[in-house]
Amino acid sequence: MSPTPAPPLRAETPNEGASESSATAPFVRVALVGRPNSGKSSLYNALTGGDAHVGNFPGITVDVLESEIDLGDRKATVSDLPGLYSIDAVVDPSTDEGVARTFLDRAAERGERMLVLQVIDATQLALGLRLTRELLRAKHVVVVVATQKDVLEGDGRSLDVAQLARAIDAPVVHVNARDVDDTRRRVIDALKERLAATRTSGISEDFDPTALAARVVVERDPTRAKRRSPTARADAVLLHPAFGPIVFVCVMTALFAAVFLVADPMTSLMDAGVGLARARLSRWLGEGLLASFVADGVLGGAGTVLAFMPQIVILTVAMELMEASGYLARGAFLVDRLLRVLGLSGRSFLPLLMGHACAVPAIAATRIIRDPRERLTTILVVPLMTCSARVPTYALIIGTFFAARGAWTKAGIFVVLYFAGILSGLVASLVLRRSATSGRTLPLVLEMPQYRAPQARVVARKAWQSASRFFRDVGTVIVAVSAVLWALLTIPLPASLTSAPPDAPAIERSVAAGVGRALEPVTKPLGFDWRINVGLIGSFGAREVMVGTMGVIFGVEDASDDPAPLSERMREAKRADGAPAYSTRTALALLAFFVIACQCMSTVAAIRRETKSIRWPAFVLAYTYIAAYAVALGVHAIAGMMGVS
Amino acid sequence: MRTVGRRAIYLKVTFSNVSDLAAIAPGESALVTELHLEPDVAAWLHAVGIGMGERITVLRRAAFGGPIHVRTSVGGEFAIARSLARAIATKP
Numbered sequence: 001m002s003p004t005p006a007p008p009l010r011a012e013t014p015n016e017g018a019s020e021s022s023a024t025a026p027f028v029r030v031a032l033v034g035r036p037n038s039g040k041s042s043l044y045n046a047l048t049g050g051d052a053h054v055g056n057f058p059g060i061t062v063d064v065l066e067s068e069i070d071l072g073d074r075k076a077t078v079s080d081l082p083g084l085y086s087i088d089a090v091v092d093p094s095t096d097e098g099v100a101r102t103f104l105d106r107a108a109e110r111g112e113r114m115l116v117l118q119v120i121d122a123t124q125l126a127l128g129l130r131l132t133r134e135l136l137r138a139k140h141v142v143v144v145v146a147t148q149k150d151v152l153e154g155d156g157r158s159l160d161v162a163q164l165a166r167a168i169d170a171p172v173v174h175v176n177a178r179d180v181d182d183t184r185r186r187v188i189d190a191l192k193e194r195l196a197a198t199r200t201s202g203i204s205e206d207f208d209p210t211a212l213a214a215r216v217v218v219e220r221d222p223t224r225a226k227r228r229s230p231t232a233r234a235d236a237v238l239l240h241p242a243f244g245p246i247v248f249v250c251v252m253t254a255l256f257a258a259v260f261l262v263a264d265p266m267t268s269l270m271d272a273g274v275g276l277a278r279a280r281l282s283r284w285l286g287e288g289l290l291a292s293f294v295a296d297g298v299l300g301g302a303g304t305v306l307a308f309m310p311q312i313v314i315l316t317v318a319m320e321l322m323e324a325s326g327y328l329a330r331g332a333f334l335v336d337r338l339l340r341v342l343g344l345s346g347r348s349f350l351p352l353l354m355g356h357a358c359a360v361p362a363i364a365a366t367r368i369i370r371d372p373r374e375r376l377t378t379i380l381v382v383p384l385m386t387c388s389a390r391v392p393t394y395a396l397i398i399g400t401f402f403a404a405r406g407a408w409t410k411a412g413i414f415v416v417l418y419f420a421g422i423l424s425g426l427v428a429s430l431v432l433r434r435s436a437t438s439g440r441t442l443p444l445v446l447e448m449p450q451y452r453a454p455q456a457r458v459v460a461r462k463a464w465q466s467a468s469r470f471f472r473d474v475g476t477v478i479v480a481v482s483a484v485l486w487a488l489l490t491i492p493l494p495a496s497l498t499s500a501p502p503d504a505p506a507i508e509r510s511v512a513a514g515v516g517r518a519l520e521p522v523t524k525p526l527g528f529d530w531r532i533n534v535g536l537i538g539s540f541g542a543r544e545v546m547v548g549t550m551g552v553i554f555g556v557e558d559a560s561d562d563p564a565p566l567s568e569r570m571r572e573a574k575r576a577d578g579a580p581a582y583s584t585r586t587a588l589a590l591l592a593f594f595v596i597a598c599q600c601m602s603t604v605a606a607i608r609r610e611t612k613s614i615r616w617p618a619f620v621l622a623y624t625y626i627a628a629y630a631v632a633l634g635v636h637a638i639a640g641m642m643g644v645s
Numbered sequence: 646m647r648t649v650g651r652r653a654i655y656l657k658v659t660f661s662n663v664s665d666l667a668a669i670a671p672g673e674s675a676l677v678t679e680l681h682l683e684p685d686v687a688a689w690l691h692a693v694g695i696g697m698g699e700r701i702t703v704l705r706r707a708a709f710g711g712p713i714h715v716r717t718s719v720g721g722e723f724a725i726a727r728s729l730a731r732a733i734a735t736k737p
Contacts, residue, residue: 086688086693089689089692090687124719124721126694127717128721130694213719229680231722235705240703332709333711333714336707336711336724337707337712340711345726346712346724443729445689445690445725445726446712447721448724563701581655
């Protein structure tokens with residue numbers, strides 16, 4: 001990838017079109033560029049009022065948000081690029097940094113007129129000016145916005161804006177992005193000024209960032225600057241060898257408690273809403289295939305999607321709060337050593353954590369990992385984390401086979417299942433780093449930003465973004481798979497091909513049941529019969545569908561809402577010889593299977609999107625199903641040896 | 646997904662009379678004299694402020710050989726893997 005953009009964007013020609021009327025004024029793109037944590041999101045919010053749509057850029061799979069702003073005589077499109085440290089250093093194009101680079105290069109190739117609006121944290125001016133120099137050397141047309149005016153002044157320092165602008169020969173504005181109106185007005189003025197500029201001196205590329213920063217940042221009150229910063233004081237506790245990990249564990253516990261305690265009532269509410277809609281539709285469409293297809297096939301799938309929304313939103317908000325506050329990097333610092341044992345680093349920590357709610361946003365979050373091998377390993381391991389979709393099935397199985405045990409035993413089994421997910425992830429990572437993704441990786445280099453109070457509007461925007469992305473990417477897959485599975489579970493096999501009696505319920509004569517029976521010899525060693533096999537086929541696309549499918553098989557309506565009657569039927573189920581169909585061993589094997597198998601088409605689709613190949617999603621399906629079968633077999637056998645009935 | 650080549654990221658350290666960043670005690674600072682790293686990695690580190698001629702202050706070290714928390718002369722703070730710090734030669 002060449003860091004040098006094509007000629008139409010050269011700084012020597014920024015005056016092109018400057019005198020055109022608004023009718024003919026050409027398209028202008030404003031690319032918002034800056035280091036991660038430089039205050040880019042706040043500035044984007046201030047400039048656009050938070051309004052955003054996802055831009056469509058060939059070759060770029062990451063959501064680059066854009067919005068139109070008014071520059072007086074013309075409109076401009078502001079594109080919010082992922083964080084970027086350098087445009088010279090070599091990076092993998094699929095990471096966040098690589099995406100930003102590709103975007104700048106592609107815009108240049110298309111010959112777009114583009115202003116690069118660089119956001120610099122004024123408290124780390126020299127660092128930002130390095131990137132400014134690279135941008136100017138690459139002949140980009142740059143406007144600099146120095147943020148954190150309030151923090152700088154709080155430290156007893158100020159920025160000589162005029163001197164800085166002269167030195168780099170580009171407009172510079174110094175703002176406090178929390179003052180939204182002032183920021184928007186001054187940045188837009190600077191953009192207009194840059195568009196109207198007729199020439200540049202051409203000597204601006206040769207400044208020394210460190211020396212220049214030392215010259216333009218003026219010490220007003222040396223006593224204040226010498227004081228220990230709030231960040232240093234906070235780090236003394238939060239990164240303390242003893243207290244740090246304790247605080248970290250508490251924060252993580254609170255986060256998961258929030259995801260489950262807050263999301264649960266909201267999910268029930270969504271479920272109730274979808275249930276109501278299904279009932280209405282059934283009344284309206286009457287009985288029959290079409291009604292069943294719409295109510296069970298389509299709305300059932302949509303209900304699944306909606307049920308996950310609260311968790312996704314809460315998790316994104318929590319993650320965004322951690323990231324915006326600066327604590328996330330501290331978490332990575334604390335767990336890096338642990339993750340390195342597994343061939344990963346502190347950077348993998350966020351995706352692995354997110355994977356405990358849903359693998360789909362977690363796989364997208366791997367873009368913060370700079371190293372391609374580490375990123376791939378994390379993508380391949382994330383599906384093993386205990387996502388919230390596993391919970392309904394765990395609850396059904398535990399409720400069915402461990403009903404007689406106390407609440408503590410049941411809670412204990414849940415905890416064991418969570419750790420089983422983490423453990424399987426660790427083992428998979430260890431194996432993968434020694435096989436499929438072996439090789440050296442870049443060691444950890446992670447910025448530790450200053451602690452800051454997150455901005456509510458920015459957090460809200462991110463939450464909305466991830467919810468809509470989930471709805472779009474995952475929603476479509478789940479609804480489609482749900483429709484296909486409806487067909488498999490409904491369409492009957494010809495009488496000659498099925499062993500089920502003609503008067504048996506429709507599902508027993510269905511294509512899925514035929515496949516389930518055909519699979520019985522394979523799954524018998526695990527204690528599964530054809531009914532569980534059909535449940536597994538039903539949950540191939542989305543694992544939470546297991547409960548609903550088992551409900552259909554056992555003729556229990558609305559099993560997803562109240563699994564108790566289904567539990568009873570499953571306990572009472574008999575084999576042909578009259579023995580109970582399922583034992584505790586079957587339950588343990590089934591739980592083990594669900595811990596490992598990647599029964600989630602949305603995850604597979606996300607992996608395909610992020611790795612841009614069908615090889616890796618196929619690999620994930622293959623390795624998780626083979627491992628799930630092997631472990632379930634092992635659990636069934638060991639439980640038998642231990643005398644579990 | 647593209648992967649980087651399999652060549653070693655660390656180059657062989659040829660100077661034995663210099664200290665490295667991993668050996669600097671917390672609270673102390675040192676001047677970077679050389680980076681025994683692949684050019685790509687060195688260039689990226691330079692871009693973030695950990696390059697030759699920069700003064701780096703070590704703030705703390707994570708337990709059990711974990712990363713080192715450093716502050717660069719331009720004010721950025723970074724967590725860097727200890728193995729990487731060993732490849733950064735320094736003098737007082």
